[in-house]
Structures are given as C-alpha cells and as structure tokens.
Amino acid sequence: MMKEGLEGTFTYREIYRQPGALRETLRRAPSRFARVASIGPLRHFTEVLFTGCGSSYHIALYAAHAWGTLLGLRARALPASEILNFLKAHLYAGARPLLFAISRSGGTDETVLAAERVKATVEATVIGVTIEPECPLGRTADIHLSFSECPEQSLVTTGSLTCMMLGLLLLADAFGGGTLQAEAAALPQEVAQSLQENERFLRTYAEDRALARLIFLGSGPFYALAAEAALKVIEMALTPAHYYPTLEFRHGPHLLLSPETLLVIFPAEAEGPYVNRVLEEARAAQARPLLISARAMETSAPQLILGGRVSELLRPILFAHLIQQLAFWRAAAAGVNPDAPPRLTRIVRWNG
Ligand code: F1P
Numbered sequence: 001m002m003k004e005g006l007e008g009t010f011t012y013r014e015i016y017r018q019p020g021a022l023r024e025t026l027r028r029a030p031s032r033f034a035r036v037a038s039i040g041p042l043r044h045f046t047e048v049l050f051t052g053c054g055s056s057y058h059i060a061l062y063a064a065h066a067w068g069t070l071l072g073l074r075a076r077a078l079p080a081s082e083i084l085n086f087l088k089a090h091l092y093a094g095a096r097p098l099l100f101a102i103s104r105s106g107g108t109d110e111t112v113l114a115a116e117r118v119k120a121t122v123e124a125t126v127i128g129v130t131i132e133p134e135c136p137l138g139r140t141a142d143i144h145l146s147f148s149e150c151p152e153q154s155l156v157t158t159g160s161l162t163c164m165m166l167g168l169l170l171l172a173d174a175f176g177g178g179t180l181q182a183e184a185a186a187l188p189q190e191v192a193q194s195l196q197e198n199e200r201f202l203r204t205y206a207e208d209r210a211l212a213r214l215i216f217l218g219s220g221p222f223y224a225l226a227a228e229a230a231l232k233v234i235e236m237a238l239t240p241a242h243y244y245p246t247l248e249f250r251h252g253p254h255l256l257l258s259p260e261t262l263l264v265i266f267p268a269e270a271e272g273p274y275v276n277r278v279l280e281e282a283r284a285a286q287a288r289p290l291l292i293s294a295r296a297m298e299t300s301a302p303q304l305i306l307g308g309r310v311s312e313l314l315r316p317i318l319f320a321h322l323i324q325q326l327a328f329w330r331a332a333a334a335g336v337n338p339d340a341p342p343r344l345t346r347i348v349r350w351n352g
Contacts, residue, residue, distance in 0.1 A: 006332050006338075009154075009337070009338055009339045010152070010153040010154040010339050011154045011156060011158060011236070011328060011338040011339050012328065012338075014150075014152050014153075014154055014158045014159040014160070015158045015159060015195075015321060015324045015325060015328060016195055017159065018150075018158075018159045018162055018163075018188075018191055018195070018321055019188040019189070019191050019192035019195070020188070021149050021150040021159055021160075021162075021163050022162065022163060022166060022187055022188040022191060023188045024149035024150075024163075025147065025149060025150070025163045025166050025167050025170075026166070026170070026184060026185060026187075026188070028149065028167075029167065029170040029171075029174070030174075032145055032167060032170075032171065033170070033171055033174040033175075035143055035145070036127060036143060036145070036171055037174075037175075038143075039098070039125050039127075039142075039143070042071065042073060042098070042175060044096065045096050045097060045098040045125070046074070046094075046095045046096045046097060047073070047074040047075065047076065047095065047097050047098075048064075048067050048073060048074070048075040048076075048097070048098045048099075048100070049064075049075075049076055049077075049078065049083075049097045049098070049099045049100070049118075050063045050064045050067075050075070050076070050077040050078075050099075050100045050102065050168075051077065051078050051079065051080045051082075051083055051099065051100070051101055051102065051111065051114055051115075052079075052080060052101065052102035052103055052108075052111055053079060053080050053081070053103070053108050053110050053111055053348065054157065054231065054348075055104070055156075055157035055161050055228060055231060056102040056103050056104060056108070056111065056157070056161075056164075057077065057079050057080070057102075058161070058224045058225075058227050058228040058231070059102050059129075059161055059164050059165055059168065059224070060077035060078075060100070060102050061077040061223060061224035061227065062165050062168075062169075062221065062224035062225070062316055063075075063077070063100065063102075063165070063168040063169070063172075064076050064077035065220060065221050065223070065224070066168065066169045066172050066221065066313055067168075067172045069221075069313060070172045070173060070175075070176045070180075070313070071172055071175055071176050076090075078090060079110075080101070080108070080110035080111040080113075080114040081110050081114075083114035083117060083118060084110055084113050084114045084117055087117060087118070087121060091118070091121065091122055093122070094122075095122050095123075095124075096122065096123045096124065097118065097122065097124045097125075098124070098125050098127070099115065099118050099124050099125070099126045099127070100127050100129055100168065101114065101115040101126055101127070101128050101129065101137055101140075101141065102129040102130075102164060103128075103129070103130050103135075103137050104130065104131050104152060104157050104160050104161075104164075105130065105131075105132060105135065105346060105347045106128065106130035106131075106132045106135025106136060106137035106138050106146075107132075107135055107136050107137070107347045107349070108137075108347055108348055108349075109348065109349050109350050110348070111137060112136045112137050112140055115128070115137060115140045115141065116140055119140070125142050125143075126140065126141045126142050126143075127141055127142065127143045127144075127145060128140065128141030128143070128144045128145065129145050129147070129164055129167070129168065130144070130145075130146055130147070131146065131147045131148060131150055131151060131152060131160050131163075131164075132146060132148070133146045133148055145167065147160060147163050147164055147167060149163065150162075150163040150164075154338075154339055155235075155339065155340070155341055155344050155345070155346050156232065156235045156236055156338065156341065156344070158232075158324045159324075161228065161320060162191075162317055162320045162321065165316065165317050165320065166184065166187065166317050169184070169313065169314065169317065170184060180311060180313065180314060183309070183310045183311055183314055184310075184314060186309060186310060187310070187314065187317060187318055190306075190307070190309070190310070190318055191318060191321055194306055194318070194321065194322070195321055195325070198304060198306070198322060198325070199325060199329075201304060202304075202322060202325050202326050202329060203325075203329045205262055205288075205290060205326065206325075206326050206327075206328075206329035206330040206332075206333055207329060207330075207332075207333040208262075209333065209334075210259075210260060211260060211261070211262045211288065212239070212240070212260040212261075213239070213240045213241070213242075213256070213258070213260060213261045213262070214229075214230070214233050214239060214240075214241040214242075214261070214262045214264065215230075215241070215242045215243070215244070215249075215253075215256065215257075215261060215262070215263050215264070216229040216230050216241065216242070216243040216244075216264045216265075216266070216323075217243070217244055217245070217246040217249050217263070217264070217265045217266065217278065218243070218245070218246060218265070218266040218268075219245040219246045219247065219268050219271060220268045220270065220312075221268065221312060221313055221315065221316050222246075222266035222267075222268055222315075222316055222319075223243075223245055224316060225266055225316040225319055225320065225323065226243040226244070226245075226264075226266060227243045228320070228323060229241070229243065229264065229323035229326070229327075230242055230243040232323055232324055232326075232327035233323075233326070233327045233330060235327070235341050235344060236327040236328060236330070236331040236336070236338040236341065237327055237330035237331040237333075237334050237336055237338075238331075238334070238336055238341070238342075239330060239334070242256065246265060246266075246267065246268070246271055246274075246275070246278060247271065247274055247278070249278060249281075250277065250278060250281060254278075254281045254285070257281060257282055257284075257285035257287040258285060258286070258287060259285075259286040259287065259288075261282075261285070261287040261288065262287075262288050262290060263278075263282045263287050263288065263289045263290070264289075264290045264292060264323075264326075265278060265279075265289065265290070265291050265292070265293075266292050266293065266316075266319065267291060267293045267297070268312065269312055272297075275291075275297065276297075276299065279299055279301050282301075289301040289302070290302050290303075290304065291303040291304070292304045292306070292319060292322060293305065293306075293307075294306065294307040294308045294310075294312070294315060295308060304322070306318065306319065306322075307319065
C-alpha cells in the first residue's frame with residue numbers, strides 16, 4: 001500500500017490523533033468523577049471488578065492494577081466470559097461489587113450479558129465504559145461513561161484504549177485525592193512528541209522481515225500493555241505474538257526464543273535487578289531484545305527511553321501508542337491493510 005494510502009486509513013488516523021483525544025479526556029475527567037462519586041463511598045462495595053473482551057479486557061487489567069495500587073482496595077479484572085459462565089467461582093452470595101464493564105462499541109454480547117448476569121445475581125452497581133453515546137451496555141449500566149471524544153471506525157482498537165485507560169486511572173486518582181493530576185496533564189504533549197520522534201526507530205523493527213515472532217513481557221502496570229501489544233501485532237499484522245509477565249517468561253516460555261524473535265520488555269521499577277537475567281536468556285538464544293522503559297539500563301540491548309517525568313502507573317498510557325505504531329508499521333511492511341483484518345468483526349456477536 002502507498003504511504004498516502006496508509007495515512008488515509010482509519011487505523012493510522014486513530015493512532016496519530018491521540019494527543020487531542022487525551023486532552024479532551026483530561027478535560028472531561030472532573031464531570032465523569034462527579035457522576036461516579038454519586039454512587040456513594042467506595043467502602044460500601046466489597047470489591048471493584050473490571051471486565052471486557054479483547055482490548056477492553058486489557059483496559060480492565062490495567063484499571064484493576066491502578067485502582068488496587070492507588071486506593072488500596074480489592075480490585076480485579078476478569079474476561080467477560082469468565083463472569084458470564086463461571087460467576088460462582090468469582091462472586092460469593094453476599095458480594096456487593098462495583099463493576100466496570102468496558103466495551104469500545106458497547107455492544108459486545110459477552111460484556112453486556114456479563115453485566116446483566118452480575119446485576120441479576122448480586123447487589124451490584126454497574127458502570128458502563130464505552131465510546132458510544134447510545135449502546136446496549138449504556139442501557140444496562142447504572143451509570144454510562146461514554147468516551148465520545150475518541151470515536152473509532154477501525155476494526156482494531158487503538159486510540160480509544162488509551163483514552164479509556166486514562167479515564168479510569170483519573171477516576172481512581174480523584175477518589176484518592178488527585179495526586180497524579182499534574183503528571184497526567186503532561187501526557188498529551190508527551191504522546192505527541194513521541195509519536196513523531198520514535199516512529200522511525202520503531203519502524204526499523206516493524207519492517208525487519210527477519211523477525212517472524214514477537215514476544216512482549218510486562219508485569220504489574222505493564223502486564224496489560226504486553227497483552228495488548230501481542231493482540232495488536234496479531235490483529236493488524238497477522239504476525240505470531242505472545243505475552244507473559246516478565247519473570248514468568250524464564251519458567252519455560254523462554255524456549256520460544258530464536259534469532260527470528262523480537263523480545264520487547266517493559267521493565268517495571270521493581271524488576272530492575274532481574275531484567276538482566278531475561279536479557280541473558282535472549283542473548284543465549286540470539287534473539288533480538290528491545291527495552292522500552294523510563295530509565296536507561298546498563299546493557300548493550302537497544303533501549304527506547306520514555307516517560308521519566310511521569311509516575312510508573314501512568315507509563316502504560318504513555319507507551320500505548322508505541323505498540324500501536326509497531327503493529328501498524330509491521331502491517332504496512334507485510335502488505336496487510338490494518339483497517340481490514342480478515343475474519344475480525346468490529347463487534348463480536350453470537351447471533352449475527
Ligand atoms: C471487543 C473486541 C475489540 C477488538 C475487536 C473485536 O470489542 O475484542 O477489542 O478490537 O473490535 O472486539 P468491544 O467490546 O471493546 O467493542
């Protein structure tokens with residue numbers, strides 16, 4: 001596909017216009033918080049649950065980590081199908097959960113049905129998180145937060161993921177006193193700068209056809225990002241990709257390493273002393289490592305350094321465009337139209 005053609009795709013535009021959308025998410029944060037705060041104090045709930053499918057499940061994973069870390073409460077993420085089909089394993093009879101049901105379209109069957117099932121089974125409050133002003137999930141939820149500032153036409157979720165991650169982080173931060181507000185305000189500018197500055201570097205990996213498999217490692221706040229990275233590469237570029245919690249990788253999955261493997265690591269600060277061991281495994285297998293982190297490590301492995309001015313909890317939001325760019329340019333290099341992955345539908349339904 002010609003360069004101009006690529007820049008005309010929905011996917012390209014939705015990735016590259018994120019700074020403006022994020023600015024709007026920041027602007028709307030206080031009114032969203034006011035609506036959510038109307039449910040009363042969080043201590044009235046036995047736990048906070050986040051659910052969704054695909055990319056929306058990855059938003060749920062990130063949000064659960066952020067809410068647990070910032071507010072010291074019990075927060076978990078479950079795929080919507082787990083809630084739908086195995087509810088007893090996850091919620092006890094007297095539970096009073098606050099459920100965030102996340103779905104870009106607001107129409108994914110599993111997510112809507114999971115929200116309905118929870119409401120029908122226990123005393124729950126459901127907050128729907130979508131980008132659509134009008135949708136089935138919005139009608140099921142007690143409160144509907146529509147991130148209409150990031151409308152998306154592509155099949156593959158990109159910019160809206162970043163906005164919804166930021167929106168859910170800002171809600172937790174507001175409940176916790178707003179300590180991250182000033183740092184979060186810097187994100188649109190940081191993303192804008194990085195979208196331009198890091199594109200060429202990422203394209204050298206995306207366009208390297210010797211790399212047949214991509215593996216993403218991330219833990220804590222970065223686990224969701226690693227999962228989302230693998231999904232983007234599979235969906236957009238149809239390239240085999242995997243993800244693991246960083247140190248779990250050494251317990252067997254490292255056997256997948258080969259000279260054709262790109263191993264992307266998002267090291268968390270707590271993992272500093274251990275990441276070198278993972279890099280040694282990569283070196284031994286002649287795989288190609290790439291570190292994406294806020295601080296440079298003492299290593300000969302290539303590094304993309306970004307996000308030193310914001311707290312670790314905000315960095316997955318800042319890094320999200322990097323994995324979207326990597327997948328997008330990989331698709332371009334492979335001659336795959338990122339707007340039209342075969343067999344993927346924008347809304348996954350069971351009937352129709
Ligand atoms: C869930 C999802 C998307 C993916 C694709 C298929 O959709 O898995 O994450 O990009 O559109 O469906 P949704 O519930 O977030 O609309």
